[in-house]
Amino acid sequence: MAFEIDARGLACPQPVILVKKALKTWDSVLVIVDNDIARRNVTALAQKLGACWESEKEGDDIRIRIDKSGKEAADKTAEKSSGAMESGGNGYAVVVGDESMGRGDSVLGGVLMRGFFHALNETDELPAQIIFFNSGVKHVVEGSEVLEDLRMLSEKGVSILACGTCLNHFNLKEKLAVGAVSNMYAIMETMTGADKLIQL
Amino acid sequence: MFPPRQYPNLIVGLDDADDAAVYRLSGETALIQTVDFFTPIVDDPYDYGAIAAANALSDVYAMGGDPILALNICAFPRDLPADIIAGILKGGADKVAESGSVLAGGHTIDDDEPKYGLCVTGLGHPEKLFTKTGALPGDILVLTKPLGTGIITTALKGGEADAADVSGAVASMKRLNRGGADIFRKLGVKGCTDVTGFGLMGHAFEMAGKSGVTLEIDCNALPFLNGAKRYAAEFLFPAGANHNLDYYGPCAEISKKINDEMRLLLASPETSGGLLALVPEKDLERCRALFRESGEECFVIGRVVPKQEKSLKFFA
Numbered sequence: 001m002a003f004e005i006d007a008r009g010l011a012c013p014q015p016v017i018l019v020k021k022a023l024k025t026w027d028s029v030l031v032i033v034d035n036d037i038a039r040r041n042v043t044a045l046a047q048k049l050g051a052c053w054e055s056e057k058e059g060d061d062i063r064i065r066i067d068k069s070g071k072e073a074a075d076k077t078a079e080k081s082s083g084a085m086e087s088g089g090n091g092y093a094v095v096v097g098d099e100s101m102g103r104g105d106s107v108l109g110g111v112l113m114r115g116f117f118h119a120l121n122e123t124d125e126l127p128a129q130i131i132f133f134n135s136g137v138k139h140v141v142e143g144s145e146v147l148e149d150l151r152m153l154s155e156k157g158v159s160i161l162a163c164g165t166c167l168n169h170f171n172l173k174e175k176l177a178v179g180a181v182s183n184m185y186a187i188m189e190t191m192t193g194a195d196k197l198i199q200l
Numbered sequence: 201m202f203p204p205r206q207y208p209n210l211i212v213g214l215d216d217a218d219d220a221a222v223y224r225l226s227g228e229t230a231l232i233q234t235v236d237f238f239t240p241i242v243d244d245p246y247d248y249g250a251i252a253a254a255n256a257l258s259d260v261y262a263m264g265g266d267p268i269l270a271l272n273i274c275a276f277p278r279d280l281p282a283d284i285i286a287g288i289l290k291g292g293a294d295k296v297a298e299s300g301s302v303l304a305g306g307h308t309i310d311d312d313e314p315k316y317g318l319c320v321t322g323l324g325h326p327e328k329l330f331t332k333t334g335a336l337p338g339d340i341l342v343l344t345k346p347l348g349t350g351i352i353t354t355a356l357k358g359g360e361a362d363a364a365d366v367s368g369a370v371a372s373m374k375r376l377n378r379g380g381a382d383i384f385r386k387l388g389v390k391g392c393t394d395v396t397g398f399g400l401m402g403h404a405f406e407m408a409g410k411s412g413v414t415l416e417i418d419c420n421a422l423p424f425l426n427g428a429k430r431y432a433a434e435f436l437f438p439a440g441a442n443h444n445l446d447y448y449g450p451c452a453e454i455s456k457k458i459n460d461e462m463r464l465l466l467a468s469p470e471t472s473g474g475l476l477a478l479v480p481e482k483d484l485e486r487c488r489a490l491f492r493e494s495g496e497e498c499f500v501i502g503r504v505v506p507k508q509e510k511s512l513k514f515f516a
Contacts (some may be wrong), residue, residue, distance in 0.1 A: 013436035017358045020434060037442040044460050045435040129450065159450060180446040185409045185511065189451045193509055 002028040002065060007038060016041050019066065023049065027069040033062050036154065042066075057155065091128035093194035094120075096136035101200050113139070116200065117149040126158050127198070129190050131182070133163035136200075141167075141175040150178045163187060211326060212263070217406070218332060219262040219393055222324070230326040234259035237273045237317020241353045241471055242370055245284045249291025249316060251373040255396070255472035256318035257299050261381035262394040262475060263331075265324030270296045272306025275315040288316050299376055328385065330392035335411035335478045339391070341502040342487065344380035345474025347400055348428025349373050353471065354438040355431040365427030372425060373472040379496040380475045386490065387483050395473030397440065401448045401466045401512065403476055408504075408511035409451075417502035419458055419466070419516040432461040432468075441468040452512035466514060478504060 003026035007015035015031060015038040022029045033039055039055055039062045046053040051068035100109025101116055117139075120126070130153065132140050139146050140162045154160050160179025167173040167181060182190075191197055204215055211230060212222035220234035236256040240248045253270070260267045272292060276285055296303045301320070352369040355361035377394060384392055391411065395403050400417075408415045444467035454463060474497075479487050484500070491498040505513075 012439045012442075013354055013358050013360075016435050017360055035439075037439045040442060041435045041437060048433065048435070048461070159446065161450065180443070182447060182450070185405075186447065186451050189510055193450070193453075 002026070002030040002067075005029060005031040007031055007042075008034040008061065010038070012038055012041055016045050019045060023051070023066065023068060027067065029066045031064050031066065033064065034060055036062070038062075039064060039155075055155070057151070091126075091194070092196035092198060093129040093131060093190055094127045094198045094200065095131045095133070095191065096139060096200045097132075097134045098200070099135045099138050110145070113200070114145055114149075117146040117153070121149050121152050126153065126156055128194065129159045129161060130179075131161045131163075131187055131190060132179075133166050133187065135166075135170070137162045137166045137170065137172060140178050141172045142177045143175075144177065147177055154178055161187065161190065211329070212331070220259040220265075220322070222263060222326075222329060224326050228325060230265070230324050230329065232260050232263050232265040232322035232324050233320075234322075235273065235317070235319040237315050238471070239313050239315055242356065242366065244370075245287030246291040247370050247374065249288035249293075250295045251291075251370065251472055252288075252317045253292040253295035254374055254376050256320050257295065257301070258377045258394045258396075258472060258475075260320050260322035261377040262392060263322070263324060264329045264381065264385060264392065265322035267296075267299050267301035267320050267322040269321040270301050270303050271319045272303065272308075273315070273317050273319055274306060274308040275311035275313070276308060277312055277314060278310055280314060288314070292316065292318065295374070295376070299378060330381075330384065330389065330477075332391060332393050332407045332410045334390040335407055335413045335415070335504045336480070337413060337504050337506045338481050339478040339504040340481055340484050340500055341404075341415060341417065341504065342477045342479050343395070343400075343423065343474050343499045343501050344377065344477075344497060345372050345375065345395075346423035346425045346428075346497075346499075347395070347465065347468070347470060347473070348425035349471045349473060350399070350438055350441065350469040351428050351431045351436060351465065352425060355427070355436045358436060360431065360434070360436055362427060365425070368426050375472075377475050379494050380477075380491075380498070383487065383490045383494065383496070384475065384477050384479075387479060387487055389477050389479055391478035393476050395470045395476050397469045398448070399441065399444045399467040399469055400476070401452060402444050405448045405451050405512055407476070407478070411504075412507055413504050414506065414508040414511055414513055415502055416505055416513045416515065419455075419462060419514055421499065421501050423497075423499045423501075424465070428465065429461075432465045435461065435464075437464050437468060441465075444469065448512075451510055452514055453508075453510040455515045457516045458514055462516075
């Protein structure tokens with residue numbers, strides 16, 4: 001039986017502190033958080049303590065199971081999650097400047113875009129970053145049809161950046177639902193720093 | 201709104217995103233204006249007031265000016281005991297007095313969570329202001345306070361911080377940036393800012409980006425307050441550290457030797473942090489000597505190199 005912690009609604013570092021305290025008494029802890037930063041800090045602590053962990057998304061909740069009894073698994077977890085905090089410069093980046101994939105029919109373009117992100121999620125070789133600008137930022141806001149795939153990519157460590165000027169232009173800054181707001185410096189540096197750049 | 205060309209006397213405004221607004225009054229005098237306030241970050245009311253005031257005054261020092269006038273900005277719950285309010289205001293007023301400026305009024309509203317800070321007016325010479333531009337390859341990067349106030353106060357909020365570590369952080373946050381700013385002015389330094397909410401990574405990035413250079417920072421040379429690294433190893437970071445790292449991390453080349461917690465520490469928000477200044481290499485010895493004489497601290501943490509692929513480079 002895992003000791004269960006409901007850390008939803010708690011700001012960092014509270015979820016981390018609760019997990020740290022629980023792991024002093026229990027080998028196995030299940031913690032439920034509701035934001036990605038809490039997930040990252042909780043799993044970073046678990047890794048630091050040599051425990052293994054796995055996280056899964058369930059609606060708005062993220063359930064993280066931490067087990068410090070099976071240490072050999074921890075190495076595997078560490079390997080899998082490395083790269084989540086790496087800066088750019090390694091691997092490839094994807095840039096998305098439009099709602100539609102390819103020119104021509106915009107309905108078809110939307111279908112293709114959904115297919116692309118779904119397929120991207122299935123591949124092993126994930127991009128380091130995905131950058132959204134111009135009307136491409138509509139993919140990272142509430143109501144976007146590719147949100148679920150983008151969230152999964154983000155959880156796997158892909159850095160998702162949205163152009164702040166573009167979000168402002170479309171009045172969507174408040175609606176950002178995945179990734180971080182970025183600026184032109186960061187976007188340019190990510191583009192020039194990537195080994196390979198894929199433009200949709 | 202407010203296109204700069206319509207306001208020729210506005211030297212630093214919305215477009216510049218510097219530490220404070222600057223308005224030219226004459227050929228010799230510029231008005232420096234800033235406002236800063238926040239919720240309590242330590243338990244002691246007097247310390248909280250003093251830290252909030254030192255933090256607000258710092259923006260004037262970071263522009264190369266002298267504060268002359270300050271106004272209180274307060275939001276207090278109706279049931280907050282009067283002695284606590286008096287403590288906060290006394291802490292702020294003592295800091296204003298120490299800065300040589302005068303507290304001349306303020307405004308208070310009712311609010312559920314206390315907030316305190318200052319609106320500060322300062323004066324400077326329009327030609328001698330510190331800005332975030334003008335970093336030249338060869339310049340040395342100097343920091344005047346250790347890092348770690350953000351993670352220590354976050355650990356404190358979580359009930360996880362040792363009293364000794366907290367008092368070290370409090371002393372650092374209460375210290376005015378006046379002494380360091382005086383020395384940098386004496387040296388004729390052009391590039392200077394203070395390290396606050398965007399962390400070392402964010403503020404260094406702004407300087408590098410605006411100057412069109414790369415800043416190389418040696419993580420082994422970075423000073424940290426006692427306790428900061430220990431709380432970092434427990435990932436007691438405020439969410440702001442992750443936000444800053446997400447935002448600025450892609451602009452930095454970070455050595456693989458630097459682990460996750462150090463990356464977050466580099467990006468962790470600071471309160472009333474030190475000045476980050478660019479000192480020409482030829483003036484470095486004089487700079488060190490002046491800091492020694494005045495009993496202030498200065499840490500050499502890196503240098504400016506010609507623009508590379510990334511604006512920031514952290515090595516260890």
